[in-house]
Amino acid sequence: xxxxxxxxxxxxxxxxxxxxxxxxxxxxxxxxxxxxxxxxxxxxxxxxxxxxxxxxxxxxxxxxxxxxxxxxxxxxxxxxxxxxxxxxxxxxxxxxxxxxxxxxxxxxxxxxxxxxxxxxxxxxxxxxxxxxxxxxxxxxxxxxxxxxxxxxxxxxxxxxxxxxxxxxxxxxxxxxxxxxxxxxxxxxxxxxxxxxxxxxxxxxxxxxxxxxxxxxxxxxxxxxxxxxxxxxxxxxxxxxxxxxxxxxxxxxxxxxxxxxxxxxxxxxxxxxxxxxxxxxxxxxxxxxxxxxxxxxxxxxxxxxxxxxxxxxxxxxxxxxxxxxxxxxxxxxxxxxxxxxxxxxxxxxxxxxxxxxxxxxxxxxxxxxxxxxxxxxxxxxxxxxxxxxxxxxxxxxxxxxxxxxxxxxxxxxxxxxxxxxxxxxxxxxxxx
Amino acid sequence: xxxxxxxxxxxxxxxxxxxxxxxxxxxxxxxxxxxxxxxxxxxxxxxxxxxxxxxxxxxxxxxxxxxxxxxxxxxxxxxxxxxxxxxxxxxxxxxxxxxxxxxxxxxxxxxxxxxxxxxxxxxxxxxxxxxxxxxxxxxxxxxxxxxxxxxxxxxxxxxxxxxxxxxxxxxxxxxxxxxxxxxxxxxxxxxxxxxxxxxxxxxxxxxxxxxxxxxxxxxxxxxxxxxxxxxxxxxxxxxxxxxxxxxxxxxxxxxxxxxxxxxxxxxxxxxxxxxxxxxxxxxxxxxxxxxxxxxxxxxxxxxxxxxxxxxxxxxxxxxxxxxxx
Numbered sequence: 057x058x059x060x061x062x063x064x065x066x067x068x069x070x071x072x073x074x075x076x077x078x079x080x081x082x083x084x085x086x087x088x089x090x091x092x093x094x095x096x097x098x099x100x101x102x103x104x105x106x107x108x109x110x111x112x113x114x115x116x117x118x119x120x121x122x123x124x125x126x127x128x129x130x131x132x133x134x135x136x137x138x139x140x141x142x143x144x145x146x147x148x149x150x151x152x153x154x155x156x157x158x159x160x161x162x163x164x165x166x167x168x169x170x171x172x173x174x175x176x177x178x179x180x181x182x183x184x185x186x187x188x189x190x191x192x193x194x195x196x197x198x199x200x201x202x203x204x205x206x207x208x209x210x211x212x213x214x215x216x217x218x219x220x221x222x223x224x225x226x227x228x229x230x231x232x233x234x235x236x237x238x239x240x241x242x243x244x245x246x247x248x249x250x251x252x253x254x255x256x257x258x259x260x261x262x263x264x265x266x267x268x269x270x271x272x273x274x275x276x277x278x279x280x281x282x283x284x285x286x287x288x289x290x291x292x293x294x295x296x297x298x299x300x301x302x303x304x305x306x307x308x309x310x311x312x313x314x315x316x317x318x319x320x321x322x323x324x325x326x327x328x329x330x331x332x333x334x335x336x337x338x339x340x341x342x343x344x345x346x347x348x349x350x351x352x353x354x355x356x357x358x359x360x361x362x363x364x365x366x367x368x369x370x371x372x373x374x375x376x377x378x379x380x381x382x383x384x385x386x387x388x389x390x391x392x393x394x395x396x397x398x399x400x401x402x403x404x405x406x407x408x409x410x411x412x413x414x415x416x417x418x419x420x421x422x423x424x425x426x427x428x429x430x431x432x433x434x435x436x437x438x439x440x441x442x443x444x445x446x447x448x449x450x451x452x453x454x455x456x457x458x459x460x461x462x463x464x465x466x467x468x469x470x471x472x473x474x475x476x477x478x479x480x481x482x483x484x485x486x487x
Numbered sequence: 488x489x490x491x492x493x494x495x496x497x498x499x500x501x502x503x504x505x506x507x508x509x510x511x512x513x514x515x516x517x518x519x520x521x522x523x524x525x526x527x528x529x530x531x532x533x534x535x536x537x538x539x540x541x542x543x544x545x546x547x548x549x550x551x552x553x554x555x556x557x558x559x560x561x562x563x564x565x566x567x568x569x570x571x572x573x574x575x576x577x578x579x580x581x582x583x584x585x586x587x588x589x590x591x592x593x594x595x596x597x598x599x600x601x602x603x604x605x606x607x608x609x610x611x612x613x614x615x616x617x618x619x620x621x622x623x624x625x626x627x628x629x630x631x632x633x634x635x636x637x638x639x640x641x642x643x644x645x646x647x648x649x650x651x652x653x654x655x656x657x658x659x660x661x662x663x664x665x666x667x668x669x670x671x672x673x674x675x676x677x678x679x680x681x682x683x684x685x686x687x688x689x690x691x692x693x694x695x696x697x698x699x700x701x702x703x704x705x706x707x708x709x710x711x712x713x714x715x716x717x718x719x720x721x722x723x724x725x726x727x728x729x730x731x732x733x734x735x736x737x738x739x740x741x742x743x744x745x746x747x748x749x750x751x752x753x754x755x756x757x758x759x760x761x762x763x764x765x766x767x768x769x770x771x772x773x774x775x776x777x778x779x780x781x782x783x784x785x786x787x788x789x790x791x792x793x794x795x796x797x798x799x800x801x802x803x804x805x806x807x808x809x810x811x812x
Contacts, residue, residue: 177740177771196772196810203740203771204810 058133063123072124080112111135140221141186174201181206215242269358280420285461293477295431295451301483316376319349321479323367329472333400335421350399353386363399413454427456492662494636495525498643512539513565523662545575556598566602569618583652584627595650607660611786617748622654623724629653630724634699636666641676658696679726687717690741690805705801733765740771741808750778772808
């Protein structure tokens, strides 16, 4: 009797694992206790032994697949055993799909998806034997498929090789429509209509040297992860007031972006919390009495962070003007080194890509970075002027502050983020 | 060979000899030997102290038996008909069933309450009911329902030796049935263990008391039509052996429960419910539950027969479950 090998749960918090290596090939025998595959969790790499002896009939997930725990990854059994029934149970929709081998087959009329009226026992027998119930005529009341219908179908069903059964399922072919050419009419893979899509003759890997910008990004990001004690706080902010503020500037004919407002707000909050504006050098903390806020800009082939100098001094319209200029230069590759160095804090917005929120990596030698998600209408509970709670629809945005815990404590970071939120919700304080 | 009634009398006699705390009380149990002879002549051996006649007050003697049980005796109280349980319902459902519980286990209740029930003798609406489902419903009572002489002996001995109150349901039409009963003076049938009375592959029939014989008759008729029925007698309703039935249904895929007790809210409904939980994927047809119609039991024999399930109804239900017309 064939059995399913599942992605094992290794540790309380594990929800999925990565198959790193199959130690047996399909068709190879394996004994219980013999190493079968290697896997990786977020915590460890481990070799898993086979729990039963048999032949590795089918590898459901190839190396590299990330599979949720308890999902089937392979089938063990006797050579030649029909595993089409197990395959059916082994491929529910939530499984991470293996890379598709070709275009999805068209679903024939009356195929899976149609609700079949069948007794529980008929379903059980069908599942055990890999029978597609849609192909079984029901003899019970109202065409109900009952056990004996499945049994009758099994005895009348043409014999089929396991490979043909699998291929037929993959291509959506009804075996009852296929004439078998094997011994006593057995259906083989060659009898099936359609062809297995051939893999391109040669597929390989190519090496491309990193660009200078890519190397710098790689070096900086790794150094940041390596050197900083990065922690992260998240906070939801009501953007109603910011939207009003932008509209009011718009009425004056001045274009101010959300990012400009965020830079202005952060600059003010940074003057309130000098430690967030500081950096680490060896065993010393360097407090800067200037506030230079970087603005992460995506450019072809990478990203760059032009710096708005003295962001705490030049006011919102100043920031808007400077920012527009720097972004244009960045996109054209005309930034001078001075224009992207010397930042003390960075704001990174990816809301335009529909991100609800995300965690950014600190841009060294800075000590914190603010990641800004999209502004989206969301239901929130507010207290109305009568003091009653009610649901309101508000434009909400999630801010995510990554900070270097070596010098910024969690409570301090939280207070900073709280202040940013307060300014965003009460922008009159920016005056 | 022994009749069902003789088997009961025999076990009472043996247990009274074995344990001086065992005694019988009820209406006409002494010289009359009770209506169906289950205590015949026992007064000659044990005297009127241990085979005690009581006034016609079920509340009084069931309550007295309960008190005796609390005080360490092992009484066997006999109601003339289970229908009379309603006269002493408080003693049974509020006292017998709950005394051990409400006193935190400090009082054991090693008491048996026996009686007979059922149709077949034209005893009419207030002397023919099958009431075991009600006793199954109230927690605190064990419920035994022997369908054959050997089970009557083995279950009664287990009941007498049990430290908890046991309601022992006999059927008036079974008293004259005859069969071998083990001679062993310690022969006990454990509670909560069903008996497979006939093995089969196509449909499981669950029945108790008199309807075990009806189910066996139906199985015989079904066999002639090529349908193999398995007949299971749960023997005790509390505790209930669902596992044996579930295993059988996993094999056959079909379940028919039949009892003389009224169909609506009868114990068969509980069995269907449990088996649907335990063996749903194995069911090939909706389980069927047969019982007496929701009608007081008529005096007229023809009408009485129309109210309770017939063998042909059991056969028809099994065939329908097997999708055979």
